[in-house]
Amino acid sequence: MTQGRRRALGAVPLLVTVVSLVAGCTDAPPPQLVEPGPTTSAPSTSTPAQPMPIEVVVGVDELEGGFNPHTLADLSPTSSALAGLMLPSVFRPGQDGALQLDTNLMESAEVVPDAEKFTVRYRIKRQASWSDGAPIAAEDFVYLWEQLRSQPGVADPAGYRLIDDVASRQGGKTVDVTFSKPFAGWQTLFNNLLPAHLLRAAPRGWGTVLDDGYPASGGPFAIRQIDLDRGEIILERNDRYWGPPAQSDRIVLRAIDEARQVEALRSGDSHLALFSADAGTVRSLRDLGDQVQMMTVPRPATMEMLLRQDSRALADVKVRQAVLAALDRPALIEAGTGGGPGEQLQAHAQVLAPSEHGYTPTEPAGALSKRPDPAQVERLLTEAGYQRTGGSWLRDGRPLNLVIAAPFEHEGYISIAEAAAQQLRAQGIQATVVTPTGDQLFGDMLATDPHSAEAGTSGTVDMAVAPRPAGGDPAATMASSYGCPGVDPDSEQPLPYNAAGFCDELLQPTIDAALSGRMSFQQASANVESVLWRDAIALPLYQQAQVLALSNEATGVQAGNGFAGPFSTAAQWLGTPAENDGY
Template sequence: MKPQRPTRRVRSRRTFAAVVSVGLSLSVAACAARPGPPPVVDPGAHAAPPPPQVQHVNQQRSITIGIDSLRNGFNPHLIADDDAFTQALARLVLPSAFVDGVLNKDLLNGATEVPAAAGAAMTVRYIINPAAQWSDGTPITGTDFAYLAQQLANQPGVEDSAGYRAISNIRTSNGGKTVDVDFDTPIKDWTPLFSNILPSHLVRVLDVPFDQVLGDTIPASGNLYMVKGVDRARGLVTLARNDRYWGPNPAKIELLTFKTIRSTAEGSEMLRSGQLAAADLTPDQTSKESYSLVPGTQVIDYQHPARLDLDFSVTSPLLSSVDLRRAVASLIDIPTVARLASGRTSDLTPAQPWPGLPTPPPQTEQDQTPTEQAGENPTAPNADPAAQSVENLKNATTNRQLVVAADASDDVAVAAALTIADVLQAAGVQAQPLLTSPAAISAGVSTGTIDAVVSWHRAGTNPVILASQFQCDHFTVDDARAHADGAGGRPVVLDTPAGAQPSQTPTGSADPAVTLLPEGDVETPTTTRRTLGGWCDPDTDAFVSQMLAGTVDIAQGRQHLAELSGKQALSVPLLEQQRLFLVGSTILGPAPELTQWPLLLPAGPLASAGSWTKTQDTPNRNTAPTPDEKQPKP
């Protein structure tokens, strides 16, 4: 029976909000019919100039785009929320300092290294476009930069914490439009930082932890589109063009409706009848062939930079021994798990095992499974060490089952966890799958009740992402609260006059609004960890610091950390994510041929939707609209 998906994300962590002191208040007039909350601006901030008037030249149109089922929230910084659609949504709605490694000139007038402030290893100055504003009229300022930095430096379960943990101070001037970021360790490639900036004036006041601030929607936009509505029951997310967008190239299509496609047959029929303009989907066994047969449709498959892994908790009562972790790995046939988890044999890329990671021996008899061979005669004379380790694993699970957890909202991870538990049981290892929420998984790993987790990881495409997956950082909730209450930490200083030295908020500040960054590593039984595996090693920390500083290049870093993962059996790679992207004849995109479209990873080709136009030739409907699809009239 398919497990019931949780309907509400569990509140598990406390949000630490970035705060600025306000020296004077300004009132910003809202142009919308239903204005949002009063703008929160930095001291001395000037209201953004009125946005340019957008001409609607026969472009008030809408299209429907097919997507996978909605899983968790829409926070692109959380591992639990990170998927292709969340990244594409963020790319269309949230502003970033750099896009594909290129300065975002709509948001920033400049970003460059400047002479380091006293005590800092380096300082980067960002100059925000005076016209940049959120869709409710609030200016985008250094407050938004500081909020993002504090949350990603302090919260567990985030994708890209390493670069933000290197930040010691953030100072603003010129009404919050000049932002100086001080680093206490050097970061050679700092361009990935401050991507998908969040509207701090709206999210920091929510009475929910950081992993829930974008759980239902994205409350304001600083990009081409804004979220108009989310209907999870019907699998719909609607974006409307952000008419407050100040850039020279506003979105061309008025409304984008993203709809969950539950089967290839449904998607093909909607595409054939003109109800579907494009789709970005996880393929099934026949989807590529089926969609390719629809007249006028172009289809490509591409590899998304995400990998499904089985992560071992190195502090688990059962798997703290590297020998027992290697024993579990030796029972898992990666191609078999990949096939059963994805439910297909086509468009399938099983992951490659880490160098040195044990794998099941090859099958020698047609009627014998790899797991049966791995556990065969472990006590026989001259039995190999791997067989003995499997026997030790069986003994270790006699009184306590090995718990393999997965996010219940992720069908592929659920199928993998169930398969792995079955494989272990077949080999004589007592194992139990646990299908629950990401928050419950994080808590269970921290308390030692969960031994392994099946989850997706972003491929290490840049040093910040890769370092974040291995950097040692343990802290307890009590420790973080003590720092937040003024017991110590690093302040974020805002609104420093131009040219002045960075001031320091006194340790133990009496201001109840001041939130300080926790410092130091604290390891206790109640530790909350940023990484599910919990690997913490000084040598590894030193290595990833060198990689961040640029003294070790990314290729060397990948190889070294892959070898470490194999030697210490930190995880078992299972499945590389393959995706299918298709467009019908009604869409004019970046190039005539779909094969020439930029992939724009990790967001995928959907990220270019702001530049799409709709042709006049719409296929004739030969079927009635589906109940869920009530398209707005052009």
């Protein structure tokens, strides 16, 4: 550039000489000499190149359909990730895991002193709104309360069933929630609020209304595109978010298999990966050395095998105990985890998950053998009136034949169910695996009243592989998982049963006392869990967990406080320019 300029200026003296000679041959006055100015080009019609968007690419196991974080059917890493990015919550875990008020959403949330009934007043920030411009308001609280207290298959209904009324004040920005009795765990309620103005009149029911994503966002990101066939979800910054804007323009969730996860991190195609790596994949990640950082991220769910008392085949406690004696628990854990991080979080309690504060094993010593115990199986089934004939156990001429259900959407659940069926067959107990959709299993089949006409029929599920939610109020978790359902005060109809179909009227006062704070959770759970182990209601296996592998290309990524997970910090993630701007 500098040399070009010098050549242009050097031509000026020659131009002056030529012009003088021409002028001397004519009568016209010599032209006025103008000093050359900077060269200007013609106006350009092309627009300046726009900078490429900053994106973070996240490798995940799979992207399952169904995004309702409040249902057992949709309790998955995908729904947890999207909820953390898009759904507002009153309280979120702080650095120590304890719940703290989300001041991006809330002005305050506090118990009203001297109220006639236990009442909590919530004040929502005026500017808090959904991505379509509608305010986040009392109607969103009402909608969540109405659904979670009465719908079958929800993840943690007990606290919502204590609510008598949700009242709107000051244009919907103040919400008074009145409870029938004191509830010490009230801060765990109203997380992952949903846009009531869009969902209340939706043509599909609660179980499927969020199968295709969220119609609006109340967080730093919003859904741009969902392509489950391709295995990709693209999220972009929510420009209507009233809080601090996200650092990156978009986040791409990309489902790839475990081998490709490692290669994508090595090549830079993924900034981070969050997946259920098996033991071999963990070793491959470690081989990348300083190129990636690794950490284990526990998920808010414990895998367990439920044994239904309402089943005709399992109505006898001795038969349920025989089934447990026939199972190879370590092999079931291996089938579900593949030797990944969940294997290190084996569960030996009926309420709390291994990584939860206050967890201690409650499993009675020697109650369950680590490996199948054929002698115990034979003794218990014989006492229950069965005889071993031709390799099968028969009673009144009918074989002991169990139906084990696992949700169709979750491969790990199905692997556990198939392993259990094989182990039972090896002990002469016939077993069949069925794979209904999660909505069918948790919203219909397992929610049936055990005392209804439908219970105990040939179509009833005998056993089920299911998640037990974790991370909420412990007493509410115990009540949701094993408490009697009660009656809807409006319709006077029985509320849906828990997934275990368990209800013990003698234990219910203890569960209620823990829920209201009149009895400590530790004292109540000791009483409740001893009965659950004795009656062989559920076999805890392990807490779900994932590996977070982080490359050096992205900054601001953290594991997340409590069970919030890495996506709770996504607004601070800073990635790299995208290779293209197409979606």
